[in-house]
Amino acid sequence: MSKTNKPRLYITYYWRNPDMDPSSQNTGEFHTGLLMTPKKPDRDGNSRDCLIFHAKDRLQPHMEVKEWLYQATEMKYRTRTSVALLYLGKVQDTEALQELLNTVPVNPRNEPDWKCRQWTDAALNALFQQVQNASSGQVPVFSPSKGVSFQLGSGRTIRKAGWDFARAQLKDRVENRELRPTAQIPICDQDGEQLSSYP
Numbered sequence: 001m002s003k004t005n006k007p008r009l010y011i012t013y014y015w016r017n018p019d020m021d022p023s024s025q026n027t028g029e030f031h032t033g034l035l036m037t038p039k040k041p042d043r044d045g046n047s048r049d050c051l052i053f054h055a056k057d058r059l060q061p062h063m064e065v066k067e068w069l070y071q072a073t074e075m076k077y078r079t080r081t082s083v084a085l086l087y088l089g090k091v092q093d094t095e096a097l098q099e100l101l102n103t104v105p106v107n108p109r110n111e112p113d114w115k116c117r118q119w120t121d122a123a124l125n126a127l128f129q130q131v132q133n134a135s136s137g138q139v140p141v142f143s144p145s146k147g148v149s150f151q152l153g154s155g156r157t158i159r160k161a162g163w164d165f166a167r168a169q170l171k172d173r174v175e176n177r178e179l180r181p182t183a184q185i186p187i188c189d190q191d192g193e194q195l196s197s198y199p
Contacts (some may be wrong), residue, residue, distance in 0.1 A: 004088035008199055009097075009142050010035045010187070011159055012052065013072060013166035014081040030083065030118045030166055032099070036091055041077040043184065048074040053101045055119035068107040068114065072098060078185055084169050085187045086162030087199045088127075089144040095140045100126055105157060124155030145189070145199060148166060161192035 012035040033054025042049050052075040057066040089172055091097055104123045109112040127141060128150040134140040150158070165188040187195045 002101075005039050006143075007094060008037050008039060008090065008093050010037065011086040011087045011088065011124075011162050013084045013086075013162060014079070015083050015170060016081075030117075030163060032079075032117045032163070034088075034099070034120065034123055035075065035085065036094070037077055042095070043077055046076075048076050050075045050077050053098075053123065055106050055116045057116070062159065066112075066115075068119075070104070070106050072101070072118070082185050083173075084162060084166035085159070086165070086187050086192075087187055087189060087195060088124075089142045091142045092139050093141055100130055100141055104165075117163075120159050121155040122184055123159060125149075125153055128152055128154065150190070158190045161190060162188055165192040165194070 013030040014032075016029040016031055031054070032101055033052050035050055035052050037050045054070075055068050055071050056071050057068050101123055104118055104119060104126050113171060125134060129152060131140040131142065131144065131150070132152060165186070169186045187198070
């Protein structure tokens with residue numbers, strides 16, 4: 001596979017409001033994860049040509065605390081709750097990426113207030129650590145976008161930049177009552193600045 005055709009890696013932000021109700025109080029809350037897409041995904045959302053890596057919760061009747069599970073699931077590029085993406089870079093080794101993300105702990109202290117975004121932060125830090133630790137001649141899991149240098153431990157900062165970008169995008173949609181996903185999901189860089197074209 002040529003360098004230009006490598007899969008792309010993003011942080012993805014989904015609106016947690018399942019009823020798409022603009023009067024909801026949780027218009028600023030998102031489900032987050034990492035999304036791996038082809039260079040040119042099916043942007044109409046008709047095929048599951050992407051892969052989402054995330055922590056997903058479930059609460060059984062006998063449970064006092066939500067159980068969080070790691071999932072890697074085939075996914076459509078665009079869904080009814082898609083809000084925004086933050087571009088990270090190109091995936092160099094898809095198998096190594098999946099193996100690495102599979103090692104990221106899910107709610108390791110069994111905290112009742114733990115959220116999926118904390119897994120996303122930890123996953124980002126694991127990726128950045130692997131890229132910096134890649135020895136000479138070793139292919140890193142992914143190559144950060146041009147001109148970008150991710151610092152160790154900066155996962156939360158970068159994820160939050162995209163979070164604020166997603167909030168602004170959603171605010172505009174709610175105010176304009178455009179609750180269906182846009183034809184093109186807005187994409188930002190690590191600083192939360194909107195990209196004018198697809199990476």
